[in-house]
Amino acid sequence: MKILRLEAIPYSIPYTTPLAFASGQVAHAEHVLVRIHTDDGLVGEADAPPRPFTYGETQASMKAIIDSVFAPQLIGLDPFDRGKVHAVLGRTMHNQVAKGAVDIALWDVLGKALRTPVHKLLGGFRDSMRVSHMLGFRPAQDLLAEAQRFREEYGISTFKLKVGRRPLALDIEACHVLREGLGSDVELYLDANRGWSANEALEVLRRTADVGLTALEEPCDAKEALSRRRLVQQSPIPIIGDESVPTAGDVSRELLSGGCSAVSLKTARSGFTEATEILGLCSGLGVDVTMGNQIDTQVGSVATVVFGAAHEATSRRAGELSNFLDMSDDLLADPLRIRAGRIQVPALPGVGAVIDEDKLAHYRQDATSPSPH
Known part of the structure; x- marks a missing residue:
């Protein structure tokens, strides 16, 4: 072939x-x-x-x-x-x-x-994956209403709150409102997308110490090497590397330099092959991993489920899998479904994402003639 x-x-x-x-x-x-x-x-x-x-x-x-x-x-x-x-x-x-x-x-x-199924070729550990939902920049009460809706409709009990690049008080308020409104049985963690300095991140952690946050993702730019290392050393919760760790080499650098204490795996930027290398590196070092989201479509989310459910280490935490629900449509012929807070792994040969050709023809932005390659 x-x-x-x-x-x-x-x-x-x-x-x-x-x-x-x-x-x-x-x-x-x-x-x-x-x-x-x-x-x-x-x-x-x-x-x-x-x-x-x-x-x-x-x-x-x-x-x-x-x-x-x-x-x-x-x-x-x-x-x-x-x-x-x-x-x-x-x-x-x-x-x-x-x-x-x-x-x-x-x-x-x-x-x-x-x-x-590629899921079995990769490891086949579980046949489904628990779902985490990302909450974007909105007023605190709106975020709470969205989280409550997703918990009621889809059974999701893990939420990642996007923070950074706005007054710290707004992010801190959102943390407290979500915890008070959702109760203690819901997992909450933060993602600042490099939007804070390391010192600002420490201030937020101090002022949310009673909220029960489980992790803080990419709080500041990795170029803040010394301050970021101090943040990791002083943080009571894992500091997850994301944008700073797209490759296995980057993961090694950040872990060895003390720039993070956990790693976000994203199949969209690593494929399955390098994701396997990164996972092996983290498992060997005893470093926690989480399956991240590149604001994926359902096609991309299938890939995340296939990889994340295939391994024990990536199955421990909920994967960020639900933001396709914010899209007006998708390319999958058989849409993904979230039931009881989980997404099933497709049982089809290959990755399992079957494209609806009519939808592709409708949404594609180029001529429909095949590439010369």
């Missing part, structure tokens, strides 16, 4: 409720659907969400790097020769989300060729 061609299909779907956070705001899912075609007629698929304010990649840059750089070098390779494929991808610096999508699409091909 050989790789015949690659497609990078840009598309756009509006959100019904834009998600705002410290490093930006998302009102449309302007993503890229990546497809790997083989000469056996198999097609592997994955979703690539550009986040220019976080990783520097845009919809246009991801399509360009896949069409112009990756595709010419990957055509003709056997999809099972994953080492050769990653040697090609590794020649190009950065572009982590584009690489991650190519990797997941490759795994999708392998699973379909073997007629086996």
